[in-house]
Amino acid sequence: MPHADSAPTRATTRRGRRRRRAVRRGLIAAAVVVALLASAVGAGALLLRSEVTKNVTTLPASQVFPDEAQRPAPSKGAKNILLLGSDSRQASDQHDLDGAGGQRSDVMMLAHIPADRSGVQIMSIMRDTWVDVPGHGQAKINAALAWGGVPLTVRTVENLLGVRIDHVAIIDFAGVEGITTALGGVWVDNAMPFTSGGHFFAAGPIELEGPLALRYVRERHAFATADYQRVQNQQALLKGILDRAVSRDVLGDPRQLLGFVSETSKYLTVDSGFTTGEAASLAYSLRGIDGSAIAFFTMPTAGTGTSADGQSIIRLDPGALAKVRSALAGDSLQELAKSPSADR
Template sequence: MLETFDEIDETDADPPRSRGSRVRRAIAATVALVLLLLVGAVAAYLLFLNHELTSNVKHSALLPTPGVSGAAAPPARKAAAKDAQNILFIGSDSRTTVADGRSDVIVLMHVAADRKTVTLVHFPRDLYVSVPGHGKDKINAAFAYGGAPLLVETLQNLVGVPIDHVAVVGFEGFKRMTDAVGGVNVYVEEAGSTSEFTFHKGYQMMNGEMALAFVRERHALSQGDISRGKRQEAFIKALLLKSLSRDVLANPVRLAQFVDAGTKNLTVDQAFSIGDMRSEAFGMRNLRGSDIAFVTAPFTGFGTAPNGGSIDIVDEPGMRLLGDALQNDAMSGYKDQTHTP
């Protein structure tokens, strides 16, 4: 029978050595019980997080199926790329829906094979490219024509690299994630203001509402959508770093809130399992600010499409350099070669 501390009395007739032994056994039993409870609590917490992920994340056919709707097979992965991953993030302003055919953020995340660096490539939505089956058009028109699968096919043709996974998230999800981690410290490259907030050049702490206003603004910025893209890059980097920090990962309540906020408004491709998502996050747990780089898909300037719309003109040689770096998992050597006006 398990002995308690109350059962160990100084008047016990046992010799001192026996009493000490009984005390040690009682302490050992208590420590074992505490450890058992801790293990159980951790297991229950992990099951809770897994339940949140499983119940919140939606899966959809976001990748093209070769042969369906004329889709071609993805480019072959080069041996040099090894286990590098290319994940396409499509963001939609919460004032509309992705289902309406509007993609406000197009970012290709390249995760190096050794998981030590991440490069996020922003494709301006007005980039004038070839859209399979539709001729030349703005890149975000691909989404309007054929959803995520056609946008994936368009990008694969543009940079020659297979896209492994796709994730679609609304701006409202970014807002909730920001609040869940207690705010993010974002670098403001270009000062400005909205009706509610003022943004000063340099690092600025932002809550969800402020961050949402920050990434939405474009008309008051010097380069319009290009400047807005840079703001989105800065915000994504700040959120990524905060989510991987000890403040979040070591705080069960905050981590649970972040997981819930980040997955309630998330749709991924059917092949991107919850296990895959956990594995990728775990592999990037040691990332620091210097390990995350942003580049803008290269363009030479601005122009006008035949239909009168404003467009960003692709820098063809620069795009080939970008494609070669992605294909060979050599983005660290590309960071200083961004070709923008």
């Protein structure tokens, strides 16, 4: 149900975020959704872990990561988690996320957690970015999931960014409807007004739930900047989900928290090493941060173009990519995320 009495102004939302402390904000850390599911806080933690274990799909390392010889060396203390939103072309009961087939990654984000645990940087990678896909040549980055499953996707991202992926979390798009409904709706600060499917999404704070939330993150034809604005909307919805999930209303209501965890975990796939214990440990290490330490931005590109075979693509910016790679290697991505050129 909508929360008519809880519609935030931008100023009150910022103040409220600063006041949320320690454990609640720590839940954001472990690959966004996964850390929330780990929820090792207070009474009921064992029940939440049990619910996650029952529902979440785990994949063995051999079905997630490429051969070790092809991978960058592990980072020293920092964690890099690849977040994928699947765009399944299969029936809802046939999501073969670990293998090649009809899947493409419609959402791709890298969550970087620095060694000093001073914050979290979440960088979106445009799905049409034209990159080298090992074994296939130049192609859109989201084709890697269709061609070689998660291992090829991980290898492609690792080659692009020059950094090792420690964990992978995949959520099916169908989950957006259920997750936002389980939370009773989420508030999003919508930057660009638009109409989609006969519904008008006004600028400013709006509440999204169920099918409207899914429509919000999928729409791109309504914008002159197409996928660029869609990526910003994806970031805005994710931020809204996080804010709602760690609110006192949800964390203080065991029934609603259990409903959120149960609904989310149904659509979640993670590597087998990303256990609830690992996620909770990572979340605890970030217990001191607040909302101001969570930065969303988009990997800089050189804009749109056309491939030799006529595809509409996003072109890499070699200079900007070199800065991203250097920031990841030096564990200083937070500085790049704060730069004026970072697209939020």
